[in-house]
Amino acid sequence: MAPEPTAPARTPKARPEGGHGQWGLGETAPLNANETFKREDDGLNVRARIEGTYADAGFASIDPSDLRGRMRWWGLYTQRKPGIDGGRTASLEPDELDDEYFMLRIRSDGGILSPEQLRAIADVSQTYARDTADITDRQNVQLHWVRIEDVPAIWQRLEGVGLTTSEACGDTPRVVLGSPVAGVAADEIIDGTPAIEEIVRRYVGDPRFSNLPRKFKSAVSGSPRQDVAHEINDVSFIGVVHPEHGPGFDVYVGGGLSTNPLLAQRLGVWVPLEEVADVWEAVISVFRDYGYRRLRTRARLKFLVSDWGAAKVREVIETQYLKRTLLDGPAAAPYPGRRDHVGVYPQQDGLSYVGAAPTVGRVSGTVLHRIADLAEAHGTGRIRLTAQQKLVVLDVPEAEVEPLVAGLHELGLEVRPSEFRRGTMACTGIEFCKLAIVETKGNAASLVAQLEDRLPTFDSPLSIHVNGCPNSCARIQVADIGLKGMLVTDADGNQAEGFQVHLGGELGPDAGLGRKPRGLKVSAAELPDYVERVVGRFTEQREGDESFGS
Numbered sequence: 001m002a003p004e005p006t007a008p009a010r011t012p013k014a015r016p017e018g019g020h021g022q023w024g025l026g027e028t029a030p031l032n033a034n035e036t037f038k039r040e041d042d043g044l045n046v047r048a049r050i051e052g053t054y055a056d057a058g059f060a061s062i063d064p065s066d067l068r069g070r071m072r073w074w075g076l077y078t079q080r081k082p083g084i085d086g087g088r089t090a091s092l093e094p095d096e097l098d099d100e101y102f103m104l105r106i107r108s109d110g111g112i113l114s115p116e117q118l119r120a121i122a123d124v125s126q127t128y129a130r131d132t133a134d135i136t137d138r139q140n141v142q143l144h145w146v147r148i149e150d151v152p153a154i155w156q157r158l159e160g161v162g163l164t165t166s167e168a169c170g171d172t173p174r175v176v177l178g179s180p181v182a183g184v185a186a187d188e189i190i191d192g193t194p195a196i197e198e199i200v201r202r203y204v205g206d207p208r209f210s211n212l213p214r215k216f217k218s219a220v221s222g223s224p225r226q227d228v229a230h231e232i233n234d235v236s237f238i239g240v241v242h243p244e245h246g247p248g249f250d251v252y253v254g255g256g257l258s259t260n261p262l263l264a265q266r267l268g269v270w271v272p273l274e275e276v277a278d279v280w281e282a283v284i285s286v287f288r289d290y291g292y293r294r295l296r297t298r299a300r301l302k303f304l305v306s307d308w309g310a311a312k313v314r315e316v317i318e319t320q321y322l323k324r325t326l327l328d329g330p331a332a333a334p335y336p337g338r339r340d341h342v343g344v345y346p347q348q349d350g351l352s353y354v355g356a357a358p359t360v361g362r363v364s365g366t367v368l369h370r371i372a373d374l375a376e377a378h379g380t381g382r383i384r385l386t387a388q389q390k391l392v393v394l395d396v397p398e399a400e401v402e403p404l405v406a407g408l409h410e411l412g413l414e415v416r417p418s419e420f421r422r423g424t425m426a427c428t429g430i431e432f433c434k435l436a437i438v439e440t441k442g443n444a445a446s447l448v449a450q451l452e453d454r455l456p457t458f459d460s461p462l463s464i465h466v467n468g469c470p471n472s473c474a475r476i477q478v479a480d481i482g483l484k485g486m487l488v489t490d491a492d493g494n495q496a497e498g499f500q501v502h503l504g505g506e507l508g509p510d511a512g513l514g515r516k517p518r519g520l521k522v523s524a525a526e527l528p529d530y531v532e533r534v535v536g537r538f539t540e541q542r543e544g545d546e547s548f549g550s
């Protein structure tokens with residue numbers, strides 16, 4: 001649930017030269033409603049009011065600029081009121097859409113969770129969130145139905161095991177993605193975990209970086225599988241071996257999807273592990289100081305990088321922030337295979353890691369408890385979340401692999417899933433998201449079940465990403481089949497939930513954005529038939545082991 005509904009709609013005007021509100025150019029006056037509330041009070045300060053006032057006085061006591069603005073700095077979004085159909089999303093005022101319950105996003109930087117942490121999330125889910133839990137494609141867990149009255153107790157439980165919701169949302173440095181198998185995978189180039197820990201230790205909750213133009217998505221992965229979607233983050237550090245200096249990181253900047261998708265550009269530098277946090281600080285400082293603050297729709301770093309080009313970004317980083325020159329570096333070799341870690345793979349120490357697929361990321365507090373039990377019974381208890389809405393259990397001896405696979409299967413978590421279950425992701429959608437036009441998780445789960453039934457032998461990698469609106473939280477433009485939620489006219493001439501279809505997008509060696517065949521829209525009811533036809537045509541026409549995306 002990336003964007004927020006608080007900014008009033010603005011009519012785009014011609015922008016004066018340099019008039020984007022960049023602080024680095026001395027233009028610091030707030031230029032829209034979001035910039036105004038951020039200037040009036042730092043988002044991080046809302047915590048004191050939650051603990052001091054709102055949790056006691058209740059939902060009605062919450063100041064509107066906190067409710068629809070600063071709450072996000074602590075991972076809280078109001079949910080959509082139940083029963084409001086997607087056709088009314090754009091026409092209602094925020095207070096007509098706001099329910100008095102919250103979605104709560106919990107950071108797990110690098111996707112790393114201990115069994116104690118997973119159990120704490122599970123306890124919170126069961127006690128305060130109606131047993132809801134979704135694994136997101138940003139390696140977070142999201143809970144729903146949270147009451148403001150319970151937030152202080154939730155923080156106490158989470159922070160007692162080293163978890164936080166600080167800057168899980170808002171115009172802040174969001175969770176830092178990491179390879180889910182960092183430090184364990186047999187094929188690892190370099191373990192990026194120390195860099196992630198250093199970034200979080202130094203900068204998360206730091207008021208120097210709590211008023212960015214918009215969100216800042218980052219990633220560090222030393223896996224050759226490039227498992228953090230580096231093409232679409234604001235900054236990514238991807239493992240590469242320098243011929244003279246050894247393992248380090250190739251740096252990408254300025255990726256992002258939403259309604260103006262752009263793929264990240266290489267800076268052309270090589271950064272050693274111990275300098276990643278410094279370079280990360282330089283990149284986020286460029287964003288804070290030069291990022292566009294006039295229009296929310298142009299406020300992501302990708303627009304600045306697109307205008308400047310990677311060479312100028314590098315020059316500004318070196319001259320204004322690092323005060324030194326970075327080493328030129330080789331490009332990381334694109335990884336041609338799967339990035340999701342689903343299956344059983346060797347670790348460096350002779351043990352295995354086991355990746356499992358829930359259906360479209362949906363689990364529950366009850367299931368999270370049982371995953372923690374399984375991870376301890378069959379491994380050391382270490383668990384990781386992936387950037388594909390999956391999870392990985394680490395440190396599994398050979399004799400424990402099949403018992404673990406069976407135990408996960410009982411929970412609906414498949415280690416050897418169908419291609420449809422493996423490749424389908426869905427965003428939050430109309431069930432809880434105020435920006436949604438259509439339902440997503442239920443439609444996607446039903447699609448998976450029907451395709452498994454109809455095409456039981458289909459065996460080619462296939463990504464199907466389902467979004468509830470144009471914002472692309474589930475990355476529609478980089479899927480084989482991307483589905484953007486909208487209202488369509490069905491076969492009977494009635495308005496119905498449906499999707500605009502994007503075809504042929506992908507990440508990896510041939511990274512590119514999907515195309516939108518003109519007028520190709522499909523209703524939710526027709527979706528299984530449509531995908532079955534597309535997949536059937538591919539199966540008939542493919543040559544050899546050609547994959548869907550090739």
Ligand code: SF4
Binds near residue numbers: 002429430436471474
């Ligand atoms: Fe994101 Fe989905 Fe909500 Fe749109 S409907 S904002 S894509 S979570």
